[in-house]
Amino acid sequence: MKVNNFLRFKIKPMSELSQNHINIRVRFAPSPTGYLHVGNARTAILNWLFARHCGGSFILRVEDTDMDRSTTEYYKELLDDLKWLGLDWDEGPDVGGDFGPYKQSDRLQIYQDYANKLLAQGNAFKCYCTAEEIKEKSELAISKGESVNYDGTCYQLSQEQIRQFESQGRKPVIRFRVPSEEISFSDIVRGTITFDGDNISDFVILRAVGIATYNFAAAVDDTLMSISHIVRGEDHLSNTPKQILIHNALGHTSPNFVHIPMILGSDRSKLSKRHGDNQVRQYREKGYFPEALVNFLSLLSWSSPTGDELLSMKRLVEEFTLERLSKSAAIFDLEKFNWMNGWYLRNIEFDKITNMAIPFLEKEGYDISDETFAKKCIGAVITRADYLQELATRCSIFFQDEVMFENDTLMKSESSKKIFAEFLNETKNITDWRGETFKQIMKTIQQKTGVKGKDLWMPFRMALTGLEHGLELPNVVELLGLEKSKQFIQKAINT
RNA sequence: GGCGCGUUCGUCUAGUGGCUUAGGACGCCGCCCUCUCAAGGCGGAGAUCACGGGUUCAAAUCCCGUACGCGCUACCA
Numbered sequence: 001m002k003v004n005n006f007l008r009f010k011i012k013p014m015s016e017l018s019q020n021h022i023n024i025r026v027r028f029a030p031s032p033t034g035y036l037h038v039g040n041a042r043t044a045i046l047n048w049l050f051a052r053h054c055g056g057s058f059i060l061r062v063e064d065t066d067m068d069r070s071t072t073e074y075y076k077e078l079l080d081d082l083k084w085l086g087l088d089w090d091e092g093p094d095v096g097g098d099f100g101p102y103k104q105s106d107r108l109q110i111y112q113d114y115a116n117k118l119l120a121q122g123n124a125f126k127c128y129c130t131a132e133e134i135k136e137k138s139e140l141a142i143s144k145g146e147s148v149n150y151d152g153t154c155y156q157l158s159q160e161q162i163r164q165f166e167s168q169g170r171k172p173v174i175r176f177r178v179p180s181e182e183i184s185f186s187d188i189v190r191g192t193i194t195f196d197g198d199n200i201s202d203f204v205i206l207r208a209v210g211i212a213t214y215n216f217a218a219a220v221d222d223t224l225m226s227i228s229h230i231v232r233g234e235d236h237l238s239n240t241p242k243q244i245l246i247h248n249a250l251g252h253t254s255p256n257f258v259h260i261p262m263i264l265g266s267d268r269s270k271l272s273k274r275h276g277d278n279q280v281r282q283y284r285e286k287g288y289f290p291e292a293l294v295n296f297l298s299l300l301s302w303s304s305p306t307g308d309e310l311l312s313m314k315r316l317v318e319e320f321t322l323e324r325l326s327k328s329a330a331i332f333d334l335e336k337f338n339w340m341n342g343w344y345l346r347n348i349e350f351d352k353i354t355n356m357a358i359p360f361l362e363k364e365g366y367d368i369s370d371e372t373f374a375k376k377c378i379g380a381v382i383t384r385a386d387y388l389q390e391l392a393t394r395c396s397i398f399f400q401d402e403v404m405f406e407n408d409t410l411m412k413s414e415s416s417k418k419i420f421a422e423f424l425n426e427t428k429n430i431t432d433w434r435g436e437t438f439k440q441i442m443k444t445i446q447q448k449t450g451v452k453g454k455d456l457w458m459p460f461r462m463a464l465t466g467l468e469h470g471l472e473l474p475n476v477v478e479l480l481g482l483e484k485s486k487q488f489i490q491k492a493i494n495t
Numbered sequence: 496g497g498c499g500c501g502u503u504c505g506u507c508u509a510g511u512g513g514c515u516u517a518g519g520a521c522g523c524c525g526c527c528c529u530c531u532c533a534a535g536g537c538g539g540a541g542a543u544c545a546c547g548g549g550u551u552c553a554a555a556u557c558c559c560g561u562a563c564g565c566g567c568u569a570c571c572a
Contacts, residue, residue, distance in 0.1 A: 029572090030572090031571080031572050033571085033572080063572065065571090065572085066571055066572070068571090069571075069572090127570095131569080131570065134569090134570095135569090138568085141496085141497085142496045142497080142568095143496080144496085145496050145497075146496080146497070147496080147497040147498065147568075148496085148497070148568055149497095149568095171570095173570055187500095190500070190501090193499070193500080194499090195498075195499070196498080199497065199498045199499090199568085200498085200568085201568070203568095203569090204569080204570050206570085207570040208570060209570080211570085213569085213570070213571085213572090214571070214572045215572090217572095218572085233566095234500070234501085234565085234566065235565090235566050235567075235572090236566090236567090236572090237499065237500060237566070237567075238498075238499055238500090238566065238567035238568075239567070239572090240499095241499095259500085261500095261501080261565095262565070262566075264564095264565080266506085268564065268565075269564095269565080270565080270566090296507095299507070299508080299520090300507070300508095301507090301508095302508095303507090303508060303509070303519095305509095307508090307509065307518085307519055307520085308519095308520095309507090309508090309519085309520055309521090310520095326508075327500080327501060327502095328500095328501055328502065329500095329501070329502095329564085329565065329566095330506090330507065330508090331506060331507075332506095332507095333505095333506045333507060333521070333522085335506080335521065335522060336506070336507065336520080336521040336522075337521090338521090339520090339521055339522085340520095340521085342534090346534070346535095381533095382534085383533055383534035383535085384532075384533050384534080385533095442530090452530085453530055454530055454531070455530090456530070457530035457531070458530070458531065460530090461530080461531070461532095467531095467532085468531075468532085469531050469532035469533080470531075470532055470533080471531095471532085471533090472529095472530090472531095473530080473531095
């Protein structure tokens with residue numbers, strides 16, 4: 001039987017007007033079971049933007065109730081990646097706060113107490129069914145076309161039955177008893193959403209080992225931490241009625257819900273390793289910029305009212321509102337992200353770029369003892385790279401001792417041999433070697449040999465860099481220096 | 496299987512009943528610049544607004560249905 005309890009569960013919708021109040025409290029609640037996923041990063045970013053836009057609080061809560069998969073190593077890396085993104089939090093496991101502790105593993109007693117309260121109130125019950133028994137029953141239900149619900153085996157156990165289970169060594173879990181009624185709530189992105197309790201199974205809130213499960217811990221903490229808006233991924237939409245049920249049973253008011261769309265891979269399935277890099281750390285290691293990642297990720301399912309896309313953190317904070325969140329999932333388009341990062345590469349202050357790029361050059365094994373030289377190399381290739389690792393790779397032409405030709409047929413022609421020979425001849429007495437000098441020599445070669453344009457420049461580019469297309473040669477030779485330039489041309493002649 | 500959510504150019508999106516011959520960005524193509532390739536500037540192609548019904552003088556925008564996609568259905572989060 002369904003009892004319409006709509007009014008009881010209805011969440012008062014909060015308009016953007018009231019969001020300007022100071023008591024906006026949002027949280028990012030990751031579990032430290034791996035490196036930060038870009039989807040989670042986007043959730044963190046949106047929470048942070050919302051909090052900063054409203055002058056509210058951004059809280060970091062670590063959900064490590066899965067003891068098997070959570071590690072302190074990942075916990076540290078998580079914080080590190082969030083900081084790298086430029087996010088900061090007002091309360092969290094590392095900075096403390098009035099609503100701590102902020103690590104769920106430090107709150108286990110709280111969950112046990114609340115579970116006992118629900119037990120005493122009759123909102124929960126001990127269940128001795130094994131995982132195997134439950135699985136068997138749910139498969140049967142599916143085969144019959146029914147929704148997979150707990151069948152109530154342990155609702156009314158006698159003392160005798162309990163004794164029997166205990167003597168078998170069974171440890172009970174605590175399940176929440178889902179009432180047979182409608183659960184309705186207002187999602188700021190999606191509007192009113194209604195679930196029927198009859199379609200929700202009695203779910204475990206406390207494991208046999210006494211540790212709370214996600215839905216329970218999250219529901220308890222969100223109210224205890226006075227969270228005003230839960231901004232999280234759409235994959236939690238179906239968890240929401242369970243959490244509301246818990247809030248309600250505990251006599252708490254539910255926060256506002258904001259379910260943001262998922263980020264998908266190119267084939268529209270959930271973004272995973274298969275699609276390439278899906279961790280913040282991977283982009284970080286390739287030399288993408290945090291401000292570019294934040295910019296790009298915030299534009300997945302959100303847009304500025306101005307229509308602009310290149311947005312600083314400052315502008316994102318100023319312009320971000322929940323109203324402009326879209327409902328549909330977005331594909332992570334690496335090509336567009338590359339473009340955006342490339343834009344940052346070319347627009348961030350050059351000194352900052354070089355400081356960030358130098359470690360990447362080092363990693364390539366280049367000799368960067370001459371910093372001025374390294375900077376010039378970076379400047380020479382900056383328009384041809386989208387991220388620092390690519391930039392470093394492109395700098396190889398300045399540090400290699402030998403040129404590997406992409407295509408050597410170009411250099412075997414009569415005219416190529418002629419212009420190369422002329423080059424060696426012209427540089428015999430040169431001491432002052434700059435790009436201008438090279439240009440002059442090229443002009444002279446052209447006059448003497450009659451070779452010009454592509455036929456003149458292409459062989460030189462191939463001889464000096466090994467590439468058919470690429471940099472402005474005067475720049476290249478200046479950085480290469482006279483000796484190396486001559487040496488490379490000599491090698492080209494011998495090819 | 497059940498329940499929930501979603502669906503505008505290849506991709507990210509604007510659009511909240513007439514301002515829309517559906518706008519912008521990435522990518523693609525062309526032109527300019529130029530020794531080449533980038534970068535930059537300019538321009539172009541690209542969407543019967545998933546499909547089918549309604550409501551309305553008028554619908555991408557409101558309602559219903561269908562299809563497809565995604566999520567949840569764990570003693571994961």
